[in-house]
Amino acid sequence: MKLLTHNMLTSKCVKGVNVGYPLTINASDVRVADVDFNPDFISRLIPKIDWPVLYNAAESLGHVEDLPKETPVNYENNEEFLKKAHRALLEVEVVHGELVCPESGRKFPINNGIPNMLLNEDEV
């Protein structure tokens, strides 16, 4: 699971949960993979990202490095920033661990990079 995916995942569908976002990450195995950098794509992606959630997720995994707390103005032309965003969004991966719903405490395991968000029928 990349932090990009974490940025989109919610547990809102759990019975009684209103927002279910962001999910807490408890990671036991984190890896950094090499992914092709495409500045135009990252620029298009950033408006769709909840930046503070990305920042906090990277920080909680110990991979915040020099990621800025806020997106700079005119980031489209700021290749240095786009590379940092690329790394946090696409290269840091949680291989094993769990996601935790902030409201209900329901845990969702992550195995081999795949989060299991499927609920039992009595939970929806």
Place this chain on the structure above:
Amino acid sequence: MSLQTPLYNLNDFPDVYEPSEDTHLFIDALEKDMKHIINSKPTLACEIGCGSGVLIAALAKILKSTCCYFCTDINPKACIATTRTAKMNKVPLECTRMDLTTNLKCKFDIILFNPPYVLTEELEIFGCGLNRAFAGGLRGRSVTDRLLNNLNDILSDNGVCYLLLLKENNIGEIGEKMGEKGFKIKLVIQRKIPGEHLFVYKFSKA
């Protein structure tokens, strides 16, 4: 531009849907529409019910690092098979086990769904095994209708959803219902194979 079926190996995955005529028709539909897809510059793509993962891998091989590729399946083995397909084809697929796109809060620019479309008893829609690849309930639409009812919320304004349908799914009625909701519906490709008349349609916000 020609789209080849991506590499896959399901030897260790007897419970995962083997790419079949419907899968190949879907790949042909994507090939036929590829110019549109490239020109629309999608940022977020999602395949629902990825099975072996070959459809989303085919899309990823064309769009490469210009887009991100989410995919979902309720079958845990399908999720693992898809990550293997991703490795074999060197494409970055983000697979999560879930129902439809329930746990993803973004709106997608492109959605692919080759659903369980076979007409069956509703009772056959149970568990998370291979039966879920086929069993579509009474009109073969129990899963498809749940997606369509929700499509407005999960598709971006310029987004397109590609959906495989069977003649018996009563496509006329689907068109009418979605038309009333303000969707534009267009046939991309159709094929008759022994016992089945298959169609791939695309849905967009008009």
